[in-house]
Amino acid sequence: MPESMSPNPAADEALSAVMSGELWSEFCDQLKATGQQILREEAPGDPLHRAEGWRYLTRLTRIALDMFVECADGDFPSFYRPSHETAKIGADNPDNYYQRAEINGAYDYRITGTRGSVAYLGFIAIAGGYEEEDGNMRSVGALDTHSGLEVDANGNIEIILSRQPHEGNWLPITENTVAVLVRQTYLDRKTERAAELKIERLHRNGAKPAPLDPVAFARQLRSTAAFVKGTATLFADWAEGFKQHPNTLPAADQEYCQKLGGDPNIYYYHGYFNLADDEALVIEADEIPDCDNWNFQLNNYWMESLEYRYVDIHVNKHTAKYRPDGGVRIVVSARDPGCDNWLDTTGHREGTMAFRWIGADRIVDPRCRVVKLSELS
Incomplete structure (x- = not known):
C-alpha cells in the first residue's frame, strides 16, 4: 500500500469534517432539506398543519439525538422514551408507555425490574431503522405477557437477551440487532403502574465508558439527520396514501x-x-x-x-x-x-x-x- 494512502479513508474524512465544521453544516443542511416533506403538495397547507409540521421535525430531532447520540452506547445501555407526550412517531399509541435501549448484537444483556400492573408488557429486539435506505425496523425476537413472560411471586422479572437460547425469559437477538423496544400498554393510566426496568450488558468486566470518539460522533450525527429525513418521509408517504x-x-x-x-x-x-x-x-x-x-x-x-x-x-x-x-x-x-x-x-x-x-x-x-x-x- 502506498505510504500516502490511509488505511481508513472513511475515518479520515469523518475526522476532517469534525475539525473543519463541515459536519455541523452538513447536519443543518440535511435538516433544512427535510423541511420539504412538510411542504409536500398533497399535505394540508393551512396554518395549523404547517405549524404542526415544523414542530414535528423538532420533535423527531429530539428523539433522534437521544437514539443516536445521548443513549447510543451499547456497552452502557439505558432505557429512554422514543415516543411520548411531546414527541410522537407513526400513530403512536396513547395507551402505550414506550421505552427503547440501544444494544450491540455481539453481546448478551439482562433486563431486570418489576412487572407493574399494566395490561400488556412486550419486548421486541429490532434490527435496522428509519434512518436506513429501506426504512425497515425489523423484529428479530419478541417476548411479552401475552405469550408467556414469566413473573416471580414478588412481581419481579428477569430477561436475558442473547443469540444462544437461555432458560427462563429469553429474548432472542442476532448479530445485527441494534435495540430493544418495550411497549407497556395501559387500560387505565390513572390506576395502573408501569413496569420499572433497567438493562445492563453482561460480562463487561469492569470496563468504563470511553471519552467521546470524534469519528463515532460524526457517524452518530449523520444518523440523526438521516433518521429525521427517513421518518418524516416514510409517514408523509403513508398519510398521502390514506388520504386517497x-x-x-x-x-x-x-x-x-x-x-x-x-x-x-x-x-x-x-x-x-x-x-x-x-x-x-x-x-x-x-x-x-x-x-x-x-x-x-x-x-x-x-x-x-x-x-x-x-x-x-x-x-x-x-x-x-x-x-x-x-x-x-x-x-x-x-x-x-x-x-x-x-x-x-x-x-x-x-x-x-x-x-x-x-x-x-x-x-x-x-x-x-x-x-x-x-x-x-
Whole structure:
C-alpha cells in the first residue's frame, strides 16, 4: 500500500469534517432539506398543519439525538422514551408507555425490574431503522405477557437477551440487532403502574465508558439527520396514501407493519378522516373479540396522536361504553353531539386515524360511515 494512502479513508474524512465544521453544516443542511416533506403538495397547507409540521421535525430531532447520540452506547445501555407526550412517531399509541435501549448484537444483556400492573408488557429486539435506505425496523425476537413472560411471586422479572437460547425469559437477538423496544400498554393510566426496568450488558468486566470518539460522533450525527429525513418521509408517504380513501379504516399490510417495528400481537388498521363542521364519522365494531386490549385514536396529518393528556381523542377496551348487544360505536366530530365515545378532532378538519386489536383471538373489521351531526343521538 502506498505510504500516502490511509488505511481508513472513511475515518479520515469523518475526522476532517469534525475539525473543519463541515459536519455541523452538513447536519443543518440535511435538516433544512427535510423541511420539504412538510411542504409536500398533497399535505394540508393551512396554518395549523404547517405549524404542526415544523414542530414535528423538532420533535423527531429530539428523539433522534437521544437514539443516536445521548443513549447510543451499547456497552452502557439505558432505557429512554422514543415516543411520548411531546414527541410522537407513526400513530403512536396513547395507551402505550414506550421505552427503547440501544444494544450491540455481539453481546448478551439482562433486563431486570418489576412487572407493574399494566395490561400488556412486550419486548421486541429490532434490527435496522428509519434512518436506513429501506426504512425497515425489523423484529428479530419478541417476548411479552401475552405469550408467556414469566413473573416471580414478588412481581419481579428477569430477561436475558442473547443469540444462544437461555432458560427462563429469553429474548432472542442476532448479530445485527441494534435495540430493544418495550411497549407497556395501559387500560387505565390513572390506576395502573408501569413496569420499572433497567438493562445492563453482561460480562463487561469492569470496563468504563470511553471519552467521546470524534469519528463515532460524526457517524452518530449523520444518523440523526438521516433518521429525521427517513421518518418524516416514510409517514408523509403513508398519510398521502390514506388520504386517497377518506373516512375508511382498511386493514393495514400486517407483514409490512412488522418490518417497521410493529408488535406481532397487534392487528393494525389505518385511515384518514376528512369532515365538514356539521359532519361526524361513526366507527362501529359489531362484536368485541377476546383480547388484551383494543383502541381507536385520532392523529394529525403527520401521524402524531392528538393531545391525549387533556382531550378525549382515543378510546380503548376499558374506557369505551358499549352498546346493549356488546358492540361499540365511536363518534368523531369537531363538536360534541352528546353521544357515548365521542372523540374531539381538536380543530382538525382532516387527519389520520388508527384502530388496533391487541392479542385478539379473532379479527372483527370495524365499519365506518359519515353522517350529519343532526342525525346522531
